Amino acid sequence: MVIALLIIWSGVVLFWYWYNRRHLVKLGSQIPGPVAYPLIGNGLTFWGKPEEVFKKLREIFTMYSRLVAIWLGPKLHVALFDANDVExxxxxxxxxxxxxxxxxxxxxxxSLLISTGSKFKRNKKLIMPSFHVNNLKRFLDVFNDHALVLVESLREKVGEGEFDIQSYLSTCTINVLLETVMGINKETLGDQATKYSHYVHKLSGLAHMRVYKFWLRPDIIxxxxxxxxxxxxxxxxIHGLTEKVIHERKKRWYESKLRDDEGEEKWTVFMDSLLGAKDENGVGLTDEDIKAEVMTMMFAGQDTTTTTLGFTLSLLGIYQDIQDKVLKELDEVFGSSNRPITYDDILKLQYLEQVxxxxxxxxxxxxxxxxxxVADIQLDTCAIPAGCTVGIMIMGIQRDPKQFPNPMRFNPDNFLPENIKARNPYSYMPFSAGSRMCVGSKYATILIKVILAMILRSYRVSATRRERQFKxxxxxVLKRCEGYLVSLQLKSDTLNTTPP
Structure with missing residues (x-):
């Protein structure tokens, strides 16, 4: 009797599951994609090392021009590559x-990365003023100091042949973030700074693993x-370290008030601005809110900045003619001076920004x-069903030949004003788009330009591996598995720089 009831109950549950999914399955079957198998879908395709999984994904995506349906177990994912569909x-x-x-x-x-609805809107409104350009200018001294330390540390690699520059860039980036976000430095943390960076990287990989290994998705497993x-x-x-810093910074905030002569709150790092932020009702962010936003800034800023720097230097090492144009622009702005980089300099470095x-x-x-x-979305070719996951394939969108002629060619002229105007604005969105656009995009751009300008004022970069050899x-976060292999030569016989 018990067995019979269990069979009946199982049948009812399966019928309910099928009945509620029939619309999703019907619309999903009308979207082009590779053959999916019962229960596992296309899950076996994503078995392997990260570089193997990414390669398989790219192979699948090149077979479809606008969108593709992929099933990870019973979960439908619809990947979009067309800017018009994304819009x-x-x-x-x-x-x-x-x-x-x-x-x-x-x-x-x-944090802003995770939250939705009223909490997202409120917290974003409180956090956005921190990223106003006038506030970001305060960090230029920090950017310059750490970029100069990076330049000096790279001297040991001059004339030594190719090496992976990633660890040098990562150290610089994490130190800048620790100082500008939390107000601490490597001397304060010691080897914990390196460990913090390592743990952020590890957690990022574990999150990626849970997305693609569909059997790890259910919480019960x-x-x-x-x-x-x-x-x-x-x-x-990571939480323990962040909570400790918040406690100490909060104590300092309330003891000193960090106020200038006019009584206005004066902050020196992002955490100060979060501690002082208040909504229209005078209510601020909780300690949990602050911890979440601080960790998100560290996560979002660390690997993304490092990889952008690594790819840029790799590409300049390959395309020497483009590097020549960058060096010419730097010479026009700085001449032979080794002075710090100002915000006015940042604005003048237009070709570097295009690069x-x-x-x-x-x-x-x-x-x-x-x-x-949460409801079906009608495109001109098909409908995307409610309840699926839509993957906005930024890398594919930005390599669309309809938007970028000869899209695989490294061509900074793609970002001349007249070329930008000719494209769908959703064809280029490395920092996302709309209300969910990364609030730290301006911070990242300024930091990247300062570090690149500092390096290229001192060194010429070379690379032997072509783009087709990138793994x-x-x-x-997108990365090169083999690292960012470059070689350096001094632009002059000596470096007239002194680390701070």
Missing amino acids: VVLKSKAVEKAEEYKFLKPWLGD FRFSKVRREQDKYIEI VQETLRLYPPIPLIAKKP LAGQV
Whole structure:
């Protein structure tokens, strides 16, 4: 009798599951894509190392011109590569954050990256003033100081042949972030700074693993997995360090008030601005809110900035004619001076900015973002069903020949004003687009230009590996598996720089 009831109950559950999914399955079957198998879908395609998975993804995507349906177990993912389709989706009021972002929540909490609805709108309104350009100018001294330390540390590699510059760039980036976001430096943290960077990288990889290894998606399975135990270990360390810094900074904030003569709040790092932020009712951010936003800034800024710098230097090392144009522009702005870089200098370095933009086009640090339709979205070729995950394939969109002639060619002229105007604005979105656009994009751009300008005022960069030899992997952040291999030569016989 019990067995019979269990069979009946199982049948009812399966029927209910099928009945509620029939619309999604019907519309999903009308979207082109590789053959999916029962229960596992296309899941076996994504079995392997990150670089192998990324290669398989790119192979699938090249087979379809606008969109493709991929099933990870029972979960439907629709990948979009066309700027016009992306515009329809991102402008729709029927989309919200994809469910996959919840995998980051134990680590990043309800930060701007994760939150939705009224909390997202309120907190974004409180945080956005921190990223106003007038506030970012305060950090130029920090940017210059750490970029100069980087330049000096690279002297040991001059004339030594090719090496992976990633660790040098990563050290510079994490030190800048620690100082500008949390107000601490490597001397304060010691080897914890390196560990913090390492744990952020590890957590990013674990989140990526849970997305593509569909059997780890259900909480009931993930809870007892080795991946969960590893994740908890890293989160405990990062949360503990961040909470300690918040406590100390908060104490300092309330003791000194950090106010200038006019009584206005004066802050020196992002955490200060978060501590002082108040909404129209005089209510500020909670300690949990501040912790979430600080960790998100560290996560979003560290690997993305490092990889953009690495790809840019690799490409300049390959394309010497483009590097010549950058060096000419630097000479016009700075001459033979080794003075610090000012904000006015940043504005004058237009060709360098085009080079960075073109690097971000070909190698966006975040190669995709995800959305969840809460209602069907009609495109001109098909309908995207509610309940699926829509992958906005930034890397594919930015290599679309309809938007970028000869899209695989590294060509900074793609970002001349007249060429920008001729394109769909959604054809270039390395920092996302719309209300979810990265609030730190201006911060990242200024920092990247300062570091590149500092390096290229002192060194000439060379690289022997062509772009076709790049081995790419996308563990949340796009990277070169073999590292960013370059060689350096002094532009002059001596470096007239002294580290701070």
